[in-house]
Amino acid sequence: MKTKNNTHKVNISESEIISFDLYYITSVKKKEIPREELKVEMDRYYGKGMIGDFYKNNSNIFHDK
Amino acid sequence: MPLIFSQELDFPTNRVLDWLSFYNADYRKYTGLNLKDDFSFSDKKITISLGGINNENSIKIKDKNLDNVNPFPVWFRRPNIVSNPFIADFEYENTYPENLFNYALKQRNTVFWNYLGYKLESDNHLGSFKTISLNKPIVLELAQKFGLTIPSTLITNSKDDLTLFFETNNKRIITKSIEEIIPDYKHYINNEEYFYFYQITNLLESLDNTPSKFAPSLFQEYIDKKYEIRTVFVDGKCYSACIFTQINEDTKVDMRNRKANHFTRYMPYKLDSEIEVGVLKLMNHLELNFGVIDFIKSINNKYYFLEINPVGQYGDVSLYCNYGLHKKIAEFLIKNED
Amino acid sequence: MINNKDHFLLFTTCVPVKGHESSLIMDLDKGEYLEIPNELYDILVADHFTYDIGGIKGLFNNEFDRGIDQYFQFLVDNHYGFYTSNPSPFQKLPMHFDSPHKIISSVVAINKESKYDVRKVFQQLDKLDCQLLQIRIYDNIEMSRIINALKVLKKSSIRIIELYVPAFLNLSDEVLKNIIVDFSRVSITVYGAQESKKDNLVEGSSRIIRYTDQKLLNNSKEVYSTDLFIVSHEMFLEAVNYNSGLYRKVCIDYKGNIKNYLSHETVYGNIEGDLIAEIIQKEEFKEKYYLKNDLIEKCKDCQFRYMCLSNSEIEKKGENYHKLDTCNYNPYKNAWE
Numbered sequence: 001m002k003t004k005n006n007t008h009k010v011n012i013s014e015s016e017i018i019s020f021d022l023y024y025i026t027s028v029k030k031k032e033i034p035r036e037e038l039k040v041e042m043d044r045y046y047g048k049g050m051i052g053d054f055y056k057n058n059s060n061i062f063h064d065k
Numbered sequence: 066m067p068l069i070f071s072q073e074l075d076f077p078t079n080r081v082l083d084w085l086s087f088y089n090a091d092y093r094k095y096t097g098l099n100l101k102d103d104f105s106f107s108d109k110k111i112t113i114s115l116g117g118i119n120n121e122n123s124i125k126i127k128d129k130n131l132d133n134v135n136p137f138p139v140w141f142r143r144p145n146i147v148s149n150p151f152i153a154d155f156e157y158e159n160t161y162p163e164n165l166f167n168y169a170l171k172q173r174n175t176v177f178w179n180y181l182g183y184k185l186e187s188d189n190h191l192g193s194f195k196t197i198s199l200n201k202p203i204v205l206e207l208a209q210k211f212g213l214t215i216p217s218t219l220i221t222n223s224k225d226d227l228t229l230f231f232e233t234n235n236k237r238i239i240t241k242s243i244e245e246i247i248p249d250y251k252h253y254i255n256n257e258e259y260f261y262f263y264q265i266t267n268l269l270e271s272l273d274n275t276p277s278k279f280a281p282s283l284f285q286e287y288i289d290k291k292y293e294i295r296t297v298f299v300d301g302k303c304y305s306a307c308i309f310t311q312i313n314e315d316t317k318v319d320m321r322n323r324k325a326n327h328f329t330r331y332m333p334y335k336l337d338s339e340i341e342v343g344v345l346k347l348m349n350h351l352e353l354n355f356g357v358i359d360f361i362k363s364i365n366n367k368y369y370f371l372e373i374n375p376v377g378q379y380g381d382v383s384l385y386c387n388y389g390l391h392k393k394i395a396e397f398l399i400k401n402e403d
Numbered sequence: 404m405i406n407n408k409d410h411f412l413l414f415t416t417c418v419p420v421k422g423h424e425s426s427l428i429m430d431l432d433k434g435e436y437l438e439i440p441n442e443l444y445d446i447l448v449a450d451h452f453t454y455d456i457g458g459i460k461g462l463f464n465n466e467f468d469r470g471i472d473q474y475f476q477f478l479v480d481n482h483y484g485f486y487t488s489n490p491s492p493f494q495k496l497p498m499h500f501d502s503p504h505k506i507i508s509s510v511v512a513i514n515k516e517s518k519y520d521v522r523k524v525f526q527q528l529d530k531l532d533c534q535l536l537q538i539r540i541y542d543n544i545e546m547s548r549i550i551n552a553l554k555v556l557k558k559s560s561i562r563i564i565e566l567y568v569p570a571f572l573n574l575s576d577e578v579l580k581n582i583i584v585d586f587s588r589v590s591i592t593v594y595g596a597q598e599s600k601k602d603n604l605v606e607g608s609s610r611i612i613r614y615t616d617q618k619l620l621n622n623s624k625e626v627y628s629t630d631l632f633i634v635s636h637e638m639f640l641e642a643v644n645y646n647s648g649l650y651r652k653v654c655i656d657y658k659g660n661i662k663n664y665l666s667h668e669t670v671y672g673n674i675e676g677d678l679i680a681e682i683i684q685k686e687e688f689k690e691k692y693y694l695k696n697d698l699i700e701k702c703k704d705c706q707f708r709y710m711c712l713s714n715s716e717i718e719k720k721g722e723n724y725h726k727l728d729t730c731n732y733n734p735y736k737n738a739w740e
Contacts, residue, residue: 030258087503087505
């Protein structure tokens with residue numbers, strides 16, 4: 001079976017009750033990016049929001065190369 | 066006061082809430098995860114009365130009459146996440162099999178939830194609680210009916226008919242799930258590493274070693290793309306972006322296949338007006354005023370309608386094309402308020 | 404091969420910016436820029452929707468045909484632009500900038516003379532949806548005052564709190580660690596340290612304490628450097644429309660005075676008697692919001708003007724605006740001096 005996606009599939013046996021696309025469940029090995037600590041409870045959102053990231057700086061006063 | 070059905074962390078929801086607070090609007094968000102939510106019922110009373118000689122209909126949550134608050138604007142951002150309003154763990158000890166029992170519970174919850182959603186849909190709402198049940202073949206057929214071109218599509222359980230379809234489409238077809246039933250799933254190997262299972266559109270260039278028996282499944286001709294068009298439909302208007310998926314080898318078949326650090330070029334785009342009219346008719350027919358719609362522009366300069374995602378992400382289109390959609394959605398939610 | 408009947412379009416997120424001596428293309432998606440000669444800038448900003456490549460060549464009297472072919476091909480090969488036979492469905496980038504944050508950034512200064520209520524400042528900033536907060540501690544002050552005040556920001560929607568503390572406060576690792584563990588938004592810089600370094604105090608966390616041997620004084624000036632430039636979609640749009648340092652910024656100096664920025668002389672009120680929300684409504688206060696780099700002498704001729712952050716006071720001399728604190732870059736010589 002040739003597909004453009006270089007991922008391994010789940011082993012599903014052939015059956016007339018399983019639709020064709022289900023043979024193409026793909027899986028990739030990934031590494032968790034430790035972002036959980038950036039998700040923080042915020043009143044405004046009745047849930048979580050992201051911290052630590054914004055499109056600009058505040059004021060550049062220190063400059064360590 | 067807008068009500069928003071979403072999940073614990075959804076970036077577009079948070080950006081819209083930023084705008085609602087900018088306009089000093091009061092709002093509530095329901096995630097279904099929190100017992101404090103009015104729409105989580107494990108610990109609070111919900112009573113719906115209908116009919117009788119006096120026709121006194123009412124919905125009361127915690128003795129608070131919902132009809133008094135209605136009509137309030139509702140944004141069904143991710144309503145399917147909340148579709149189980151009962152949070153409970155219980156010990157199952159019974160002769161009736163547990164999986165069948167759970168299935169029965171889920172079905173009942175869904176009917177109850179859909180009814181609540183139906184009641185909550187006032188004049189001023191965005192998205193829909195019905196979104197879980199968009200049926201792909203129906204949507205494709207309707208799109209065609211309203212003048213949009215769809216890729217040549219086959220639904221079959223016959224390998225012979227599939228083979229014929231494959232041969233007549235230059236031996237390049239794609240398999241697509243008929244319904245988004247496989248939820249993305251992470252299988253952890255250890256604390257950090259996991260296998261991520263998901264379904265993407267696959268290109269088939271050979272039918273060798275493919276299953277010979279299968280249930281009715283959906284196949285489409287492979288269309289050589291010039292680019293993809295993603296249209297965010299908000300309250301009758303199309304905000305389109307041309308996505309240059311063909312620049313990267315990985316995203317040629319399915320845009321989701323992009324590597325984490327790869328960027329994709331987006332550009333503000335205007336669909337032909339006949340296509341926008343088709344979209345409008347289709348969305349009106351489906352009673353949807355929000356959806357993320359995917360098109361392909363083929364190398365022969367034809368537009369093909371692919372699908373509607375009624376709870377799709379629109380943040381990328383909004384940011385890269387500077388459409389300001391979070392603000393527009395917030396304004397939509399508060400426009401009819403006193 | 405280049406077809407003169409095709410149109411060449413830059414992606415809308417690849418923006419040509421002209422400087423006096425040199426130009427560049429800001430790649431907002433990649434967060435990078437590409438230096439280009441001014442001649443190419445002029446070619447790139449011609450009306451490519453109307454003119455095909457042949458037409459563009461004609462606009463320049465066919466003097467640069469070979470160069471145009473080469474540059475366009477280079478830009479297409481490197482994904483800055485593309486060829487199309489029909490440019491009409493492609494649209495220009497809408498250039499407005501809209502922010503839902505009533506206050507975007509704030510710098511708060513505290514020294515041993517400071518008597519004002521820091522808590523009150525934080526509460527007001529939180530209410531105004533401030534996203535960036537910088538707290539500068541100049542002297543030997545009681546840290547518990549700051550730590551207590553920070554508690555009001557525990558569930559706020561603020562994104563980044565930078566806490567600058569002097570090394571001579573001799574805060575122990577334990578105290579520093581407790582602050583960043585208790586307050587997830589806070590990053591600490593200890594200034595005036597013996598050496599510049601980064602310390603990972605919390606195991607299994609990416610949070611660090613930064614030490615710098617640089618000093619921080621009441622009159623410390625901002626730093627300008629190419630590695631501090633910010634190339635991003637929002638920064639670009641903000642800088643095209645507003646002063647990206649001062650737009651929706653409010654600062655509180657050590658006396659509790661409300662200012663556009665700490666180093667500015669003009670005081671619009673004091674935290675003890677005025678509400679920030681009211682001060683920022685004043686037209687005089689907002690005036691600096693609109694003094695974008697395009698309007699300021701020197702900056703308006705600089706190709707870095709939409710990626711450079713400056714909170715400098717701006718002076719009007721005659722009809723022209725000037726920044727009081729400026730950088731060492733000379734756009735007329737294309738050189739850092």
